[in-house]
Amino acid sequence: MKVTVLAGGVGGARFLRGLRTHLRSRYPNGDGGSTAEVTAVVNTGDDMWLTGLRVCPDLDSIMYTLGGANDDERGWGRQGETERVSAELTAYGIGWPWFTLGDLDLGTHIARSSFLRDGLTLTEATARLAERWNPGVRLLPMSDQPVETHVVIDVEGQRKVVHFEEWWVKYRANVPAQRFIQVGVDAAKPTPQVLHAIEGADVILIAPSNPVVSIGTILGVNGVRNALRAARAPIVGVSPIISGAAVRGMADACLTAIGVETTAAAVAKHYGSRSRGGGLLDAWLIDETDAASAPVLEAAGIRTSVVPLWMSDPDTSAQLAADALAAAIR
Numbered sequence: 001m002k003v004t005v006l007a008g009g010v011g012g013a014r015f016l017r018g019l020r021t022h023l024r025s026r027y028p029n030g031d032g033g034s035t036a037e038v039t040a041v042v043n044t045g046d047d048m049w050l051t052g053l054r055v056c057p058d059l060d061s062i063m064y065t066l067g068g069a070n071d072d073e074r075g076w077g078r079q080g081e082t083e084r085v086s087a088e089l090t091a092y093g094i095g096w097p098w099f100t101l102g103d104l105d106l107g108t109h110i111a112r113s114s115f116l117r118d119g120l121t122l123t124e125a126t127a128r129l130a131e132r133w134n135p136g137v138r139l140l141p142m143s144d145q146p147v148e149t150h151v152v153i154d155v156e157g158q159r160k161v162v163h164f165e166e167w168w169v170k171y172r173a174n175v176p177a178q179r180f181i182q183v184g185v186d187a188a189k190p191t192p193q194v195l196h197a198i199e200g201a202d203v204i205l206i207a208p209s210n211p212v213v214s215i216g217t218i219l220g221v222n223g224v225r226n227a228l229r230a231a232r233a234p235i236v237g238v239s240p241i242i243s244g245a246a247v248r249g250m251a252d253a254c255l256t257a258i259g260v261e262t263t264a265a266a267v268a269k270h271y272g273s274r275s276r277g278g279g280l281l282d283a284w285l286i287d288e289t290d291a292a293s294a295p296v297l298e299a300a301g302i303r304t305s306v307v308p309l310w311m312s313d314p315d316t317s318a319q320l321a322a323d324a325l326a327a328a329i330r
Contacts, residue, residue: 001027001036003325004201004233008043008058008214010075010248011240011311012207013065016040018317019205020066020136022325025318039138039197041224043209044122045149045182045217046164051095053109054116057165058214059126059141060108067133075248078104098170123191140197142218145188149213152178164213173250177257180213185220190227198227203328206237206280208247208309211267212254219280229274234282234328237271238320239264242287242309265293273301283327285309285320303327 003023007016016038023036046057057076064070064078071077081102089095101109108129115125121144130139149164153175161181167173198204209215219225228235241264246252252262260270264286272279284302286293287309294304305327311317 001202002039002197002200003036003203003205004039004041004197005205005207006209006215006218007040007062007207008046008209008218010061010065012040012042012058012209012214013062013070014311014317015205015207015209015238015321016062016137017065018311018314018319019321019324021314021318022321024136026322033136037138038136039140039201041140041142041194041197041218043214043217044141044143045147045185045213047146048148048163048165050099050101050109051089053106053113055101055109056112056122056126056141059139060105062137063126063130063133063135063139066135066137069133077102081105096166096170099165121191123193138197140191140193142190142194142224143188143221144191145184147182147184147188147217147221149217150181150183152181154178168250173253177253179257180254182217182220185217186222188221190221190223195223195227198224198231198233201231201233203325204228204231204233204235205324205328206235206271208238208240208311210249210251210254211240211260211270212251212258215271225280228280229278235274235280236283236285236324236328237268237281238285238324239267239287239290239309241267241290243289247309247311263293264290265296268297268302268304269300276301283330285324285327303330305330 023034027034027036029035043058071079085103086100090097112125122141150161151167255262268284271281281302285305291306297304307323
């Protein structure tokens with residue numbers, strides 16, 4: 001079985017970890033792995049150049065989580081981090097003092113930047129980095145061309161355009177986003193590896209990641225949406241919204257900015273039905289607390305499964321992945 005997952009951030013990382021666990025038990029290969037193949041197409045809209053280094057937050061969160069090195073208490077970064085280098089950079093007056101990069105994490109950014117400066121593509125550099133962590137999942141950036149999400153905000157009576165991470169980390173999304181700008185997305189295109197992963201998949205899953213700035217950014221790359229619509233595989237999405245609230249992060253603030261309600265049903269309709277109106281979804285998973293939405297979504301042409309969505313531990317994450325695959329088979 002070949003499974004392709006669109007993912008970003010912590011929600012995507014935990015879902016992929018659960019999917020890997022489930023597939024290893026369902027399709028064991030005898031060496032602790034799985035005969036099933038999983039490819040993650042990962043958002044790179046959070047990426048940036050910072051202090052001369054290329055930082056890829058979503059790729060790294062997923063890589064560290066699957067490699068067993070992620071700091072699960074904070075939800076990001078490496079375990080056992082120190083921050084001496086970031087303190088030195090702040091003393092020199094460079095970088096973002098509110099965006100602290102750990103010393104171990106900086107090693108990853110230095111290696112990636114070195115690979116890129118040696119002429120490797122981001123896809124090739126990601127593969128080189130992943131060799132160390134053996135994630136059991138193939139990690140693909142959504143594009144080799146840089147895309148950066150910027151946010152238009154009003155601060156102290158002035159309109160500003162800031163990088164998404166500034167809005168997310170410095171302002172904690174407490175300043176309303178007027179709109180999002182994906183800088184470079186018009187020139188970006190999916191890599192042949194991304195298109196092959198979509199075209200060759202037996203199942204395509206949309207992880208419970210931010211539907212605006214993670215999944216939405218992937219879908220904004222020219223050719224990705226059309227490839228998904230044309231795919232032979234069923235496309236199943238997992239709601240990142242439970243009981244009218246974002247599971248993690250501040251997806252509600254992002255949805256508000258684009259005029260979408262913070263509900264599981266509204267996000268499903270935002271993605272749309274593949275059988276009606278050129279949307280993407282064949283099926284959608286919602287939590288038991290949102291079961292009342294199921295008939296509405298079914299009427300909109302989106303088959304809906306009602307299952308527990310909280311990924312509170314590895315077992316519940318694996319069960320959620322199993323439920324998503326079961327929805328695809330149905």
